[in-house]
Amino acid sequence: MIDARRLRPAVYAAAVWMGFAGAAVAHDFDIDVPGLDPVIAPVTEGATLFQNVRVFDGRSPDLSPPSNVLVRGNIIERISTGEIEAGGDVSVVAGDGRVLMPGLIDAHWHAFMAATPQPVLMAAEPSYLHHRAAHEAEAILMRGFTTIRDLGGPVFGLKQAIDEGLVPGPRIYPSGAMISQTSGHGDFRFLFELPRQPGGPLSYSEREGIAAIADSPDEVRLRAREQLRNGASQIKLMAGGGVSSPHNPIESVQFTEAELRAAVEAAADWGTYVTVHAYTPTAVRRAIDAGVKVIDHAQLIDEATVQLMAEKGIWWSLQPLTYDAEVFARMSPVSQQKALQVFAGTENAYKLAAKHNVKTVFGADILFDPGAASRQGSYLAMLTKWMTPAQALKSATGDTGEMLALSGFINPYPGKLGVVEEGALADLLLVDGNPLEDLNLVSDPDKNFLIIMKDGKIFKNSVSR
Structure with missing residues (x-):
């Protein structure tokens, strides 16, 4: 089931012409246009478990104790200082005490x-x-x-x-x-x-x-x-x-x-x-x-x-x-x-x-x-x-995520951005070093950002396996 507003413009235009768009806005429904398939990014199946990470949550000036963070789909599902069982569909990332922070x-x-x-x-x-x-x-x-x-x-x-x-x-x-x-x-x-x-x-x-x-x-x-x-x-x-x-x-x-x-x-x-x-x-x-x-x-x-x-x-x-x-x-x-x-x-x-x-x-x-x-x-x-490194990072993560929510009901990405907390959107960086001590780490992302995850999908992974 799809929302017609997310179709290719040509498909949406055809839907409008055929009188489908009004219903598409109010309800999800199937549109069958021969030869024109909607281009919708699939939701990632499975999950990713970050083990033994120190979390900068986008708000607090301090890192968390060693923690485990489970991402399922595009959502941070669970954060715990205790063990999180990794099922068969879970990819495990060994954090080795590194910092996990919001994108x-x-x-x-x-x-x-x-x-x-x-x-x-x-x-x-x-x-x-x-x-x-x-x-x-x-x-x-x-x-x-x-x-x-x-x-x-x-x-x-x-x-x-x-x-x-x-x-x-x-x-x-x-x-x-x-x-x-x-x-x-x-x-x-x-x-x-x-x-x-x-x-x-x-x-x-x-x-x-x-x-x-x-x-x-x-x-x-x-x-x-x-x-x-x-x-x-x-x-x-x-x-x-x-x-x-x-x-x-x-x-x-x-x-x-x-x-x-x-x-x-x-x-x-x-x-x-x-x-x-x-x-x-x-x-x-x-x-x-x-x-x-x-x-x-x-x-x-x-x-x-x-x-x-x-x-x-x-x-x-x-x-x-x-x-x-x-x-x-x-x-x-x-x-x-x-x-x-x-x-x-x-x-x-x-x-x-x-x-x-x-x-x-x-x-x-x-x-x-x-x-x-x-x-x-x-x-x-x-x-x-x-300002302190923590204040600077907060201004580029949790605070900005709060400001972006001012877009209200037309927010293109409804959900919590800029924070590492349960239920938030899974935009995450695994950092080799502590940016709360040395913010210059963000100046060299090629070296210091080992994992870059957006919407639950990993776009860069240079963690040693």
Whole structure:
């Protein structure tokens, strides 16, 4: 029995045309379309037993006593300090006292753009770009990031291919196109694509699903609903200037409160939330006043605004954006100037977040840079400049899993993520070493992540047998 929404798009379209889709949403049923079989990833049979492991559960600052962890299907079935009997269908992994922890979660990633240089992105054949994104998706998973929150780009097809088992990669919480005002941080149009005319052709970045331009509450509502229709789990808006966009200063405030609120209302109608790109206090406050639940970046924030975030329970997706000579050299001169402004505020942002106990999650936010993307784990390790290894790992596991649940009834992966506990989804890493003592272990996943499991399936196993 299958849900028609998980079929190939062509099959689902046929189901809609034949009047099946309404019933498919309400009930599971068999659809027999000759020559078109649904591509559904099978649930793994059997089980995996991790013996003699110390567990970092995604919440506690301490490791567990030596324990055994049983995974059956895609669920953590049992955790015990006592013996767990291994039946005939159970594969046994000898942990030998190593650390078992949740798969890492990156709360701010761009699967379509992180590892593709911007000139290539704007000039290459789209099918080539999607192949690059699929290749990078496997690399993300092999770095131990079993889930990403994708904050802009055409990844709906990539997500479907990963979920169906066609290509390896992380779970993806997609935003779809970044919604931007004209001249906003998501306005990557070529000069020859201006001026914009009502009813005129879409720009290249809009056609490819990278961005969506909107300049009124009604247009914002329309673009938000389009992303929800395509499968977005949350909506991303640009509320202020950015580093990588050439036509807006960091200090610029983007979208009116009414425009932001239109997106918030559209998302709330689907049980989910809006996250915004913003650096300055003015941009952050306007977003909060409009009902936004997650702020991304905010390196230039002031203490009064951080207090407001704490009082209202706003989530802060904060990135350790600091000067890196190699990455900096690959930026355009305009981006370099704006990046220095952001770098100058990073340390203060982390200190204010800790001082006021704002709910903070980790994100790397790499754009257009394959070299930086390959060091995704290194960005997480940088957090020890401002917090303990346990706090840093919690911000990339249990805390982020809690934030992802804000997507409500359209959550693409209902269940507990980012934790090692009974009943949680089985996304697990077996680490050679103790990351609560040395977080730099996550910077070298090839060496230190011996097992990478996502959804109960082992994608890497280098444990000696």
